[in-house]
Amino acid sequence: MAVAFALLLVAIASVLFHLFSPWWWTPLASNWQYIDDTITLTFWITGAVFTAIVTFMAYCVFRFRHKNGTRAAYEPENKKLEWWLTIGTAIGVAAMLAPGLVVWHQFVTVPAGATEVEVVGQQWMWSYRLPGKDGRLGTSDARDVSSDNPLGLNPNDPNGKDDVVIQGDDLHLLVGKPVKVLLRSIDVLHDFYVPEFRAKMDMIPGSVTYFWFTPTRTGTFEVLCAELCGAAHSQMRSKVVVDDEKDYRAWLDKQRTFAELSGQRNVAKAAYKTDTGK
Incomplete structure (x- = not known):
């Protein structure tokens, strides 16, 4: 009982x-x-x-339950x-x-007119890439990854020159605009996850996975890695900021393109060689 x-x-x-x-x-x-x-x-x-x-x-x-004098019936x-x-x-x-x-x-099934945004995971940080004025992302290759080109973008692809590169900073998105998220990992398995967006997908080295969603309200949302990726997995954080049209354009105007960042690195390297005589 x-x-x-x-x-x-x-x-x-x-x-x-x-x-x-x-x-x-x-x-x-x-x-x-x-x-x-x-x-x-x-x-x-x-x-x-x-x-x-x-x-x-x-x-x-x-x-x-057990009762004295009662036997169980066997039914195979x-x-x-x-x-x-x-x-x-x-x-x-x-x-x-x-x-x-x-x-x-x-x-x-990505809707027509969705904006492509690339998310790159690496131990232990998030980087992002948005298409430039041409509306197209340039190609990338893991063999092009270096200290001067941490995302491995193809330096010979003209479509990538104006790509907006955001390394170790927040990603901004436009509210109400469908986004196709292209997911790429440089080292190990990662998983790009924003709980409020519900959508998530594993990031597999050597391939590009994707999902899509439409942000429906403005705000700041935390990015988590939902795949155990190493000792600092829990510290692999970032933020996605969903803006209205005015704030998004203001933020986008302040960002640097791949060509601008490459030029800055070349200037810095030239200055270093001049100062050190190497």
Whole structure:
């Protein structure tokens, strides 16, 4: 009796903790309400199954408890019960997978007119690249990575000369404008994640992954690395600032292009050689 009562308390307490828990998602700041809805549906299905199973266990413990003089009935199989369990399980799994597949299709289908933004992860910092006035990002190659070219941009690609390079600083985005986020890692696995945007994706060395989202409200949001990437993983932080049109243009005008940064580095190197005589 006590065990059955304890099982019921576990089921009830688990449901109440989920419904009234102070730990929940951060307020949404993107178009991905679909992701929240899909997770909520999964919670309802798994919660209902969990409650049903624990309640059934409590019933069995109480109904078939030991009684002097009573012997258990042996039933090696029950085809009717097996069919019900098989069909019910298939329906539950399909109900969880189908919405996820629909949302995944939306997640990887980038709308026309989305702005491309490149995110580069490396131990242990974030860097960003935005297209210049030509609206196109230049190519890059890991073989071009050096102290003078930390993002590995192709110096011979004319499309990359006017690319805006932001290294170790905040990324600004325009509110209400769809963004295709191109993800690239220079060293190990990383994962670019802003909780308020919901969207995230692993960054795999040697390949470019992507996702898209639309910022729906202005504000400053923290960037986290959601993939264990080394000793300073927890310190790999940055910020994404979502601006209105005026503030975004003001910020963008202050940024440096790849050509400008390369010119500054060349001047610095020439000055160093002159001063040192090397």
